[in-house]
Amino acid sequence: MSADVIVALDQGTTSSRALVFDRDSRIVAVAQKEFTQHYPVPGWVEHDPEEIWQTQKQTLDEALAEAGEVNVRAIGIANQRETVVVWDRNTGAPVYNAIVWQDRRTADTCRKMAAEDGVVAMVGDRTGLRLDPYFSATKAAWILNHVEGAREKAERGELAMGTVDSWLVWKLTGGKLHVTDESNASRSLLYNIHEHCWDDEMLELFGIPRSMLPKVCDSSGICGETSDGVPIAGMAGDQQAALFGQACFEKGMAKNTYGTGCFLLMHTGTDAVRSENDLLTTVAWRIRGVTEYALEGSVFMGGAVVQWLRDEMKMVETAAECSELAASVDDAGGLFLVPAFAGLGAPHWDPYARGVAVGMTRGTGRTQFCRAAIEAIAYQVNDLAECMVADSGVALEELRVDGGAARSDVLLQFQADLAQVDVVRPEVVETTALGAAYLAGLAVGFWDGREEIGRRWAKERVFDPAGDKEEVDGKVRGWRRAVERAKHWEEEKD
Numbered sequence: 001m002s003a004d005v006i007v008a009l010d011q012g013t014t015s016s017r018a019l020v021f022d023r024d025s026r027i028v029a030v031a032q033k034e035f036t037q038h039y040p041v042p043g044w045v046e047h048d049p050e051e052i053w054q055t056q057k058q059t060l061d062e063a064l065a066e067a068g069e070v071n072v073r074a075i076g077i078a079n080q081r082e083t084v085v086v087w088d089r090n091t092g093a094p095v096y097n098a099i100v101w102q103d104r105r106t107a108d109t110c111r112k113m114a115a116e117d118g119v120v121a122m123v124g125d126r127t128g129l130r131l132d133p134y135f136s137a138t139k140a141a142w143i144l145n146h147v148e149g150a151r152e153k154a155e156r157g158e159l160a161m162g163t164v165d166s167w168l169v170w171k172l173t174g175g176k177l178h179v180t181d182e183s184n185a186s187r188s189l190l191y192n193i194h195e196h197c198w199d200d201e202m203l204e205l206f207g208i209p210r211s212m213l214p215k216v217c218d219s220s221g222i223c224g225e226t227s228d229g230v231p232i233a234g235m236a237g238d239q240q241a242a243l244f245g246q247a248c249f250e251k252g253m254a255k256n257t258y259g260t261g262c263f264l265l266m267h268t269g270t271d272a273v274r275s276e277n278d279l280l281t282t283v284a285w286r287i288r289g290v291t292e293y294a295l296e297g298s299v300f301m302g303g304a305v306v307q308w309l310r311d312e313m314k315m316v317e318t319a320a321e322c323s324e325l326a327a328s329v330d331d332a333g334g335l336f337l338v339p340a341f342a343g344l345g346a347p348h349w350d351p352y353a354r355g356v357a358v359g360m361t362r363g364t365g366r367t368q369f370c371r372a373a374i375e376a377i378a379y380q381v382n383d384l385a386e387c388m389v390a391d392s393g394v395a396l397e398e399l400r401v402d403g404g405a406a407r408s409d410v411l412l413q414f415q416a417d418l419a420q421v422d423v424v425r426p427e428v429v430e431t432t433a434l435g436a437a438y439l440a441g442l443a444v445g446f447w448d449g450r451e452e453i454g455r456r457w458a459k460e461r462v463f464d465p466a467g468d469k470e471e472v473d474g475k476v477r478g479w480r481r482a483v484e485r486a487k488h489w490e491e492e493k494d
């Protein structure tokens with residue numbers, strides 16, 4: 001008899017992955033494929049939607065082939081968020097490349113809109129977000145305004161838009177289903193997170209016809225079937241999926257994912273807590289019609305700074321080598337690297353910031369660059385953690401971590417020293433995929449409930465805070481001076 005399994009699709013910024021999980025939450029099979037990053041103009045980042053789909057489909061097929069005789073009970077999807085695809089409902093063809101969350105082309109549009117009386121407050125009140133190019137709305141509007149004939153087609157109801165989850169479901173169902181889940185919808189700037197609907201005033205503000213938008217579903221629940229008859233039963237933005245996979249189900253529980261970017265999310269229960277410290281209020285997930293929320297801090301360059309040292313600067317051959325070099329010294333010798341390559345996210349929200357390296361001396365070499373890169377990841381997350389503690393009024397009990405760069409012990413130790421909190425790496429670090437699998441599995445009765453999921457979560461290693469407080473404070477002061485030098489570098493355009 002073939003074993004029952006759940007398949008998770010983890011469509012990330014740099015790769016598409018498919019993982020097969022068994023009833024014990026063990027990974028039975030995994031496949032991964034990187035895809036092309038397009039940087040047509042400095043500050044722009046695009047993906048080819050067809051390549052996203054092809055790589056995702058290939059990994060799905062490969063993972064299933066590796067798993068052998070299995071019975072797939074359901075599919076769950078976790079995806080890079082905010083990245084927007086606009087396609088023709090009749091032909092199914094995208095009208096433009098996907099504009100990626102890191103893309104800053106709409107910075108000037110956002111700045112001008114924000115100058116209008118009351119707009120920033122209205123956007124924050126309704127969506128929980130900032131008027132920043134990070135989110136989907138201005139990216140979709142850019143496509144409508146720049147692709148010939150797109151706006152007219154959209155007005156006629158011929159175009160669909162969606163985040164990558166919507167695009168994958170559209171493809172998986174052979175163009176039958178145009179849906180998203182509430183966690184993804186909450187990243188668009190078009191969704192009212194309190195009234196749980198697309199917001200007419202936001203649609204008008206950004207010039208997006210309502211007919212383009214997907215139907216919003218629960219994050220856990222059968223929303224449809226693939227062309228092969230497998231239920232699609234879970235969908236969430238990858239950071240929310242990771243929060244679920246880390247079993248952060250209680251108010252105040254937090255996780256940080258160290259992927260391309262870094263995303264610190266704290267569960268706030270059924271309260272949409274408004275940040276006083278420049279964080280975002282976001283939907284964690286909606287299950288059986290009940291929405292739970294999270295506070296989020298988003299850092300745009302996390303593990304990607306290590307990739308940059310490897311691929312562009314050629315200072316190392318592998319990401320692991322960067323960590324090894326960083327671990328070989330106690331500090332960066334006064335060097336600070338602020339990787340504001342795509343502007344700065346929370347808490348600065350400065351799309352005009354650009355990368356800087358300051359504090360170089362004649363003794364600065366690649367080892368110091370590697371150390372400074374690893375430290376920069378931790379400094380950015382530490383800034384978010386401070387905001388989160390200030391917002392919630394309680395110290396973090398522990399910080400659960402995951403993502404590719406969470407493999408780096410030196411990073412996690414430095415994080416614990418900076419934030420003075422236990423940093424906990426779980427046994428299963430594939431928490432994004434696991435979260436998507438759990439959301440799908442719960443919907444089809446594969447797992448019993450959150451209690452069971454909580455019991456399954458297990459620590460692999462705890463990084464205890466160490467280090468001299470004064471020394472740490474001095475380093476943080478240095479980091480913040482360096483950040484000031486990165487801000488407002490790119491000139492604003494009219």
Ligand SMILES: Nc1ncnc2c1ncn2[C@@H]1O[C@H](COP(=O)(O)OP(=O)(O)O)[C@@H](O)[C@H]1O
Nearest residue numbers: 012014259260303304306307319320404405408
């Ligand atoms: N040993 C390591 N030390 C530091 N960073 C690492 C290490 N291994 C991988 N990374 C970083 O992790 C990132 C990939 O993480 P992943 O979670 O797969 O990203 P994403 O889901 O955003 O595509 C890359 O940016 C890479 O540089």
Ligand SMILES: O=P(O)(O)OC[C@H](O)CO
Nearest residue numbers: 012013080081259260261
């Ligand atoms: O694909 P990741 O893991 O870098 O995550 C990207 C985020 O969802 C962007 O908000």
